[in-house]
Each structure stands twice: as C-alpha cells, then as structure tokens.
Amino acid sequence: MSEVTKPATGADQIVAEHQQIRQLAATLETATELEDLLRRLQHFRTTIVPHFLAEEGADGLYDTIRSLSPRQLGRVRQLEQEHRSLLEDIDRVAQRARDCLAGPVAEVLAEASALARRVRKHEAAENNMLLDTMYLDLGQGD
Secondary structure, eight states: OOOOOOOOOHHHHHHHHHHHHHHHHHHHHTOOSHHHHHHHHHHHHHHHHHHHHHHHSTTSHHHHHHHHOGGGHHHHHHHHHHHHHHHHHHHHHHHHHHHHHHTHHHHHHHHHHHHHHHHHHHHHHHHHHHHHIIIIISOOOO
C-alpha cells in the first residue's frame, strides 16, 4: 500500500522556504572569490525578494500573524523593517564587491598584466640579443 502524501499547508510551505533561504545564506559564507560571491548574492536576492513580498503582502504571513496573535504586532513590525535592512545590506555587500573588482582588484590585475608584458618584452630582447650575437658576431647560425 502506497503512502498518501498530504498537501503542504501554508505553514509547511513557509517553513520550507525559510529552510531554502537559510541554505542559500550559508552559501554566502563559503564564497571565496568576489565574482562567485556576486553570483550567489544575486541568486539569493532574486529568491528572497519574492519571499519577503509574499510575507508582507495581503493575506501573507504577517497579515495572518497580526490577525491570529495581536501580541506579535511589535515583532511583525520589527521583522518587516529587518526585511528592508537585509535587502539594503545585500545590495551594499554586492556594491562593495563590484567596487573591489573595479578598483583594487582591477588595479592589481592591470599591474599583473603590465608585468607580464614587460617580462615578454624582456625575454624577446634577450632572444634578439642572443640571435644577433650568434648570427652577426659569431657567424654561427645553425
């Protein structure tokens, strides 16, 4: 006999979304490169915005809590404000990462590129000097 799966309740769905968001938040902690962090932040933000809107929307979590538990009104207001603060912080961290990539990181990469060009030019000059000496001064081409 197969087990019948009951449909998820609104509360079950909210708890599942919260679990998904916690897992996505954990991925932010493991990012080791700025480009990767930016991708993760963007994915996180695109997941969390509709979630926040649903919680704050008509008949969303906060409306339900307000109607069922008026003692939670202060907490609901605090959590709604925290939504805005969290989004601002996501945007701030993403902007700092972009600024680093455009600023200090870009400068370091440009310096490394210039160094590589100088090394290639230096090595080419040494090769030219060696070939010039071998062919013209010593007549040992081949």
